[in-house]
Amino acid sequence: MRIGLTGGIASGKSTVSNWLNEWGYPIIDADKIAREVVEPGESAYQEIVRHFGKEILLEDQSINRKKLGSIIFNDEHERKALNGIVHPAVRKKMLAQKERYEASGHQTVIFDIPLLFESDLFHLVDKVMLVYVDEQTQLERLINRDQAGKEDALARISSQFPLKDKRERADAVINNSGSLEETASQVKMILNQWKANPSNL
Numbered sequence: 576m577r578i579g580l581t582g583g584i585a586s587g588k589s590t591v592s593n594w595l596n597e598w599g600y601p602i603i604d605a606d607k608i609a610r611e612v613v614e615p616g617e618s619a620y621q622e623i624v625r626h627f628g629k630e631i632l633l634e635d636q637s638i639n640r641k642k643l644g645s646i647i648f649n650d651e652h653e654r655k656a657l658n659g660i661v662h663p664a665v666r667k668k669m670l671a672q673k674e675r676y677e678a679s680g681h682q683t684v685i686f687d688i689p690l691l692f693e694s695d696l697f698h699l700v701d702k703v704m705l706v707y708v709d710e711q712t713q714l715e716r717l718i719n720r721d722q723a724g725k726e727d728a729l730a731r732i733s734s735q736f737p738l739k740d741k742r743e744r745a746d747a748v749i750n751n752s753g754s755l756e757e758t759a760s761q762v763k764m765i766l767n768q769w770k771a772n773p774s775n776l
């Protein structure tokens with residue numbers, strides 16, 4: 576079974592994904608892959624420098640993610656340009672990882688993809704698990720985690736589909752507005768319901 580794990584920025588996807596990893600599920604992590612494909616030497620890196628200019632590089636020639644973020648989270652046109660460069664490379668790597676996991680006999684594979692709906696990637700998975708928080712909690716956790724200003728945090732949140740719209744489209748909604756223990760037990764319950772086994776026997 577292929578499970579899509581999604582949510583909004585700072586809704587708690589990585590928190591859930593870390594548990595799933597501890598419980599033995601193989602994880603395909605779109606954010607991690609998106610970092611790999613923009614390392615110097617990769618073709619997406621070259622395209623980004625061509626489009627955004629050398630101003631978005633750090634001294635060691637790697638991408639200044641803070642600077643690139645401040646551009647793309649405040650400008651839809653530039654965001655689409657970056658997505659157009661990075662997403663095809665991410666999709667390719669995700670599919671290659673999926674092939675490897677399934678070939679080695681894993682019964683369940685988790686696709687941890689923040690933009691599962693925005694990027695029309697839900698057809699890759701059989702079930703969608705959404706990590707949900709209310710808007711106020713999302714904003715507070717984002718500001719606390721990233722030491723971000725309120726304006727900045729709101730710009731990031733509004734660059735994604737609203738979480739309450741994603742709720743309508745998910746097969747299971749995990750409410751992560753409460754304690755971590757409550758969240759973990761909801762996740763376990765859903766995995767049981769779906770008979771999603773981590774083993775690769």
Ligand SMILES: CC(C)(COP(=O)(O)OP(=O)(O)OC[C@H]1O[C@@H](n2cnc3c(N)ncnc32)[C@H](O)[C@@H]1O)[C@@H](O)C(=O)NCCC(=O)NCCS
Binds near residue numbers: 641644
């Ligand atoms: C803009 C970048 C450089 C900012 O890097 P930074 O280290 O600050 O953030 P990080 O990559 O850890 O992303 C944090 C969260 O931001 C959100 N986010 C990232 N990119 C986007 C995007 N293009 N649109 C909407 N939300 C996004 C996601 O919820 C993600 O989990 C980086 O996010 C990026 O390269 N984004 C484009 C690739 C992408 O879409 N990645 C998301 C999944 S494929």
Ligand SMILES: Nc1ncnc2c1ncn2[C@@H]1O[C@H](COP(=O)(O)OP(=O)(O)OP(=O)(O)O)[C@@H](O)[C@H]1O
Binds near residue numbers: 584587716
């Ligand atoms: N139930 C909870 N109670 C308190 N804090 C939480 C809870 N769940 C997550 N957090 C905290 O909220 C922040 C956001 O969580 P996390 O990083 O898992 O979100 P995410 O959805 O992976 O974010 P991103 O899309 O930016 O990668 C983190 O600082 C995390 O420690």
